[in-house]
Amino acid sequence: MLMFILRRLGTMFITMVALTFIVFYLVNLPGNLEKLAKTEGNMRMTDEQVDAWLEKEGFKRPFVTRYVEWLGNTLQGDMGYSRVFRKQVSAVVGERLGYTGILMFWVMIVMVPGALIVGVLAGMREGSILDRSLSVGSITSTSAPEYVTGIIFTVIFASSLGLLKGIASTRSITIENFTLPVMTMAIYGMGYIARMTRASMAEVMTSQYIRTARLKGLNFRTVVLKHALRNALIAPFTVIMLQFPWLLTGVVIVETMFNYKGFGWALVQAAGNNDINMLLAISWVAVIVVLLTQLISDIGYAYLNPRIRVK
């Protein structure tokens, strides 16, 4: 088990270095640097002035030197200065991640139990009317990306009925503000997790030990709750963990749409204004989140599934 974790950590580290290298390369392309020089200096700079500015700011040094320097600084926690937010990048990232964390917490609270309940109910009696309608419901929810459900919900609940607000503020977290973004994000992920849970539940329900339990005379409720549920929930666990990278895109869409100034909003600002340090820090954090969840999902799967653990 230890070897397994160590090997995964090794791959993780290589992946991280490779990805940040690519991002570093992309944000440092000549066109981007020129734009940076012009926004920092003035828009009517001549080519020579741009060159001089880049020289002065150290952008003309060899690419690899700068990358290694950045990597070294980042590992020590110094991610540089954000040119858009006018603050230390680490401070901005910390603050924005906090806001997104609050949003994600509520999304998880709504999404995970909801999806598991729908999946278990649908998979409990495969082929029943309940199963069919819940399955079509899950397919519908996976077919509507955040920017579609967000629009539809805003139209129904905010613009027409006026019950909720179409804007979420980081300062006040109320039901009025938060319901729409949370719903929008939860619904898209919910369908997928529910379908996985349903498949896993349906498979467990056809297995021998469930039949034995039924033949022994236990009622359906007990069989589902005591015997089937525990085994049926192993597969969805991995799926939920692997949803994180997806949720990241969702976070960016939802935060842009509802103007919630979290991590995703910061990403859009940084990318739109070519804030190099900020972009690098964001990709660094995003990649760590993705890889960590993959690691947790692998370890958790091995831990939950005795067949793999014993091996």
Add this chain to the structure above:
Amino acid sequence: MEPLSTVEIIVQTLIRFWPTWTAIAVTLIVCYVIRDKLGVVGRLYGSSVGLWGAVLVLFWIFTAVFADLIAIQPALEQSFAPGMKKALPGTGFMKDLDDGTQVAVYYLWGGDNLARDLFSRVVYGSQVVLIIAPTATLIAYMVGSTLGLPAGYYLGWMDTLMSFLANLVLAFPVILLFYLLVTPEVNEVKLIPIGPINLPWSLPIGMAAFFFLFPIIFLCTMWYTKYEKNAQKLGLYIGATLVIGLWLYSGLVFNRDPLGFVGMAPNELNVFAAVILGSSPGVFRIVRGLTMDIKTRDYVAAAQTRGERPWYIMLWEILPNARGPLIVDFCLRIGYTTILLGTLGFFGLGLSPESPDWGSMINHGRAFVRLASTVHLSLFPAIALMTLVLGLNLLADGLREESLKD
């Protein structure tokens, strides 16, 4: 002019779609008659979910095909009549024709902020989406299969390397990738003089040049392994593939079609490159997994004993036998590509701002969504995108269920 009532809007909308309804009816009837010869597709008539999915997908396909008949006016045409900006659904105005007469035109789904007809734009948008999404998915499939088959078949270091690369792309947040790839600074096209022509070059063009090679390699390998002994057929197929492939290649990737027929706007090429990059690792993983599963079967062992070459086995024994799950995945993946395309549009990356693709329309409309009188600007394209993806997902589900019955 009196605006149309809700009922009139619905009726007129249904009437405008008449070519689509006719085509769907004809297709469904023809397919029903020959359903026994269609395999899994024919058995869709037994599952209501799959059939509904097929109808939704057919609806958008035929709408794209007959867009010129269905649309009220061209996607970019603006109305200069007063009050047509952000007009409510059903608003009408008198349009001046070239010959001096006037005709009543109704914006069935309202007008957008530049007084263009939303209905026509959504209809024309289906063309954009239904050209880019399936084509990009198909190319992603060729890329994924060409790399996934040998990875799953040989395993070893090549597999480790390619799986690492695939995981690399998958671990990267799609949205950040799009932002980095599709910004104008990255796309600045440089001209590299090679001999008599100036070859345009930028990062997305480079990526597209790499990805678009795969269909040609894939098809040529296919023909070569099958007709190795039959020089005449081999020459014919490979020749045809190379001529057509390289012709399309020069036009699509470098916009240097010698005949001047085929071409793609630089924006479109960027979107293609980004979407293919985003979805080919997924294809790679599924093809690799299926190959690892199928290569243990007896017919593969038989082919190996016959002394067939590895690439023959991969392309003509393993791939055809993996078609069931691959077709299902293909349907799902077109939906996923559509969503990606919409995401690009939503962030205003990629296609030109006036393009009628649904993602861009949602993006332009979302500024007005909080006002009850202007919600239609983003609502209609959002519903269009959702119904297409829903159709694809339902179709995939139906196909999966029917193919599992074997």
